[in-house]
Amino acid sequence: MSDLRSLYQEVILDHNKNPRNFRVMEDADRSLEGYNPLCGDRYVIYVRMDGDTIEDVSFTGSGCAISKASASVMSALVKKKTKEEALRLFSQFHDLVTGHGVGGNEEGLGKMAVFAGVSEFPARVKCASLAWHTLKAVLERQTTAVSTE
Amino acid sequence: MKHPMAAAAREGLHVNKIRADFPILARTVHGKTLAYLDNAATSQKPSSVISAIETFYTTMNSNIHRGVHSLSEEATGAYEKSRDLVRRFIGAESTREIIFVRGTTEAINLVASSFVQPSVKAGDEILITGLEHHSNIVPWQLVCGRTGAVLRVVPITDEGEVLLEEFASRLTPKTKFVAVAHVSNALGTVNPIQAMVTLARERGIPVLVDGAQAVPHLPVNVRELGADFYAFSGHKMYGPTGVGVLYGREELLSTMTPYQGGGDMIKSVSFEKTVYNDLPHRFEAGTPNIGGVIGLGEAIRYLSSLDWRAVEEHEADLVAYCTTMLSAMPGVRIIGTAREKAGVVSFVVEGIHPHDIGTILDQEGIAVRTGHHCAQPVMERFGIPATVRASFAVYNTREEVDRLGKGLRKVKEVFG
Numbered sequence: 001m002s003d004l005r006s007l008y009q010e011v012i013l014d015h016n017k018n019p020r021n022f023r024v025m026e027d028a029d030r031s032l033e034g035y036n037p038l039c040g041d042r043y044v045i046y047v048r049m050d051g052d053t054i055e056d057v058s059f060t061g062s063g064c065a066i067s068k069a070s071a072s073v074m075s076a077l078v079k080k081k082t083k084e085e086a087l088r089l090f091s092q093f094h095d096l097v098t099g100h101g102v103g104g105n106e107e108g109l110g111k112m113a114v115f116a117g118v119s120e121f122p123a124r125v126k127c128a129s130l131a132w133h134t135l136k137a138v139l140e141r142q143t144t145a146v147s148t149e
Numbered sequence: 150m151k152h153p154m155a156a157a158a159r160e161g162l163h164v165n166k167i168r169a170d171f172p173i174l175a176r177t178v179h180g181k182t183l184a185y186l187d188n189a190a191t192s193q194k195p196s197s198v199i200s201a202i203e204t205f206y207t208t209m210n211s212n213i214h215r216g217v218h219s220l221s222e223e224a225t226g227a228y229e230k231s232r233d234l235v236r237r238f239i240g241a242e243s244t245r246e247i248i249f250v251r252g253t254t255e256a257i258n259l260v261a262s263s264f265v266q267p268s269v270k271a272g273d274e275i276l277i278t279g280l281e282h283h284s285n286i287v288p289w290q291l292v293c294g295r296t297g298a299v300l301r302v303v304p305i306t307d308e309g310e311v312l313l314e315e316f317a318s319r320l321t322p323k324t325k326f327v328a329v330a331h332v333s334n335a336l337g338t339v340n341p342i343q344a345m346v347t348l349a350r351e352r353g354i355p356v357l358v359d360g361a362q363a364v365p366h367l368p369v370n371v372r373e374l375g376a377d378f379y380a381f382s383g384h385k386m387y388g389p390t391g392v393g394v395l396y397g398r399e400e401l402l403s404t405m406t407p408y409q410g411g412g413d414m415i416k417s418v419s420f421e422k423t424v425y426n427d428l429p430h431r432f433e434a435g436t437p438n439i440g441g442v443i444g445l446g447e448a449i450r451y452l453s454s455l456d457w458r459a460v461e462e463h464e465a466d467l468v469a470y471c472t473t474m475l476s477a478m479p480g481v482r483i484i485g486t487a488r489e490k491a492g493v494v495s496f497v498v499e500g501i502h503p504h505d506i507g508t509i510l511d512q513e514g515i516a517v518r519t520g521h522h523c524a525q526p527v528m529e530r531f532g533i534p535a536t537v538r539a540s541f542a543v544y545n546t547r548e549e550v551d552r553l554g555k556g557l558r559k560v561k562e563v564f565g
Binding site (some may be wrong): 039123 | 179501502503504505508509512519520521528534535563564565
């Protein structure tokens with residue numbers, strides 16, 4: 001049970017049940033679909049920019065608890081951040097879930113830290129990073145849907 | 150249906166003895182004994198199959214059909230012996246009708262390229278059903294894309310069944326080929342395959358049957374069935390990966406152009422003219438998976454040593470036991486409730502994604518498949534992205550089904 005609790009932490013279960021910023025954004029500047037063909041996770045990430053700052057971010061879609069909670073936590077973390085800051089968070093998150101470079105130093109990761117357990121479950125890394133990859137693509141103005149396959 | 154296995158003594162199934170034949174079943178996963186319920190993806194292999202492959206590589210490894218030395222003669226003999234074992238296993242008339250391929254997917258692609266594509270034109274129809282695996286959809290879409298033929302689909306019911314009248318009504322003068330699964334990999338539905346083949350053949354329409362999920366569970370006799378083509382994989386019937394079989398009626402195979410060109414499929418080659426080899430070698434270009442074919446032959450020997458009727462009864466009992474258990478669990482919905490099912494129980498749990506269920510079950514040592522099972526149109530039909538699929542083999546037990554139930558209670562615990 002302890003291994004499972006490291007993956008399915010209360011914060012993750014809560015974000016899965018009550019996802020934040022879970023809505024269509026009518027006045028979004030940009031939106032993009034992210035899809036994980038392995039398990040069928042599918043989300044659309046919406047962003048409204050103010051210059052270089054993410055004024056608002058939201059998402060819709062469905063998928064497993066890990067993918068949905070990750071999208072929810074991400075939306076809370078990157079709101080009002082600059083593009084550069086958001087991309088830095090992406091790198092931190094990526095290192096965290098793939099088990100690279102964090103080395104037990106989870107301070108400064110904030111809410112993101114609850115996803116540290118994902119690195120013990122390699123099959124679930126794609127679930128956790130789907131929303132983040134999609135956000136990165138949105139910020140870099142890609143127009144083709146993101147697939148984590 | 151008469152089956153070579155019917156010859157085995159009728160003495161019931163000794164599951165514990167069978168389990169001892171499969172070394173992998175003794176391993177643990179996350180500290181718990183493995184409960185392998187993912188047999189529709191691939192079955193485990195008995196020791197006899199593993200050692201047959203080892204014996205090939207340690208005692209007679211060489212290339213076949215060309216050497217005059219002893220090793221090559223022995224390897225050729227073992228390879229061709231497997232072909233005859235396959236022939237007897239599915240009741241084919243001649244070994245010329247047994248073509249070794251990489252698996253069901255390659256068998257279907259071979260028929261699509263060498264038989265269907267040259268014989269259809271724009272406006273002709275190819276008929277499949279709504280429960281097909283991607284490998285019995287995409288090859289036909291490729292043919293349609295190249296020829297202008299049209300892919301037609303027989304819809305499935307809410308139970309996951311194909312109704313014969315729906316099937317019959319779509320057999321029109323435009324229908325030039327039918328490709329249909331014997332057993333659905335995602336739902337477990339056993340199609341009324343005999344009636345479907347008869348309906349098509351009566352109208353002169355050739356039929357391919359995707360038997361990947363049928364051969365491990367049901368007796369198959371291609372001559373009684375009357376199918377023109379029957380495809381299956383070795384690895385789902387206790388044999389190795391990378392080897393499968395295409396059965397084709399000789400009358401049709403002998404008219405078909407080769408699928409791939411290369412060694413072994415020719416009699417003579419010059420820059421002006423190449424003479425193709427006889428059946429079945431014409432369709433086996435290049436050095437085949439010799440060790441795999443020998444392993445497949447051993448898997449057939451293993452299956453044939455079991456009391457086949459007891460195998461069917463045992464697997465039917467596991468499906469029924471699992472269905473009853475899941476039906477009693479709140480929030481669980483079984484996907485695919487056909488009257489005739491084989492080996493598979495697919496389900497979803499309200500509010501919990503199959504992928505999360507799969508991870509938690511894995512922590513309990515239980516291997517199930519979660520996802521769309523390469524049958525996305527089936528998922529679409531039921532309005533779900535994915536299912537959890539428990540699929541059974543001869544070595545599974547009621548106790549393992551109980552562990553699945555216990556694992557699902559843990560899933561609900563985690564998700565509150």
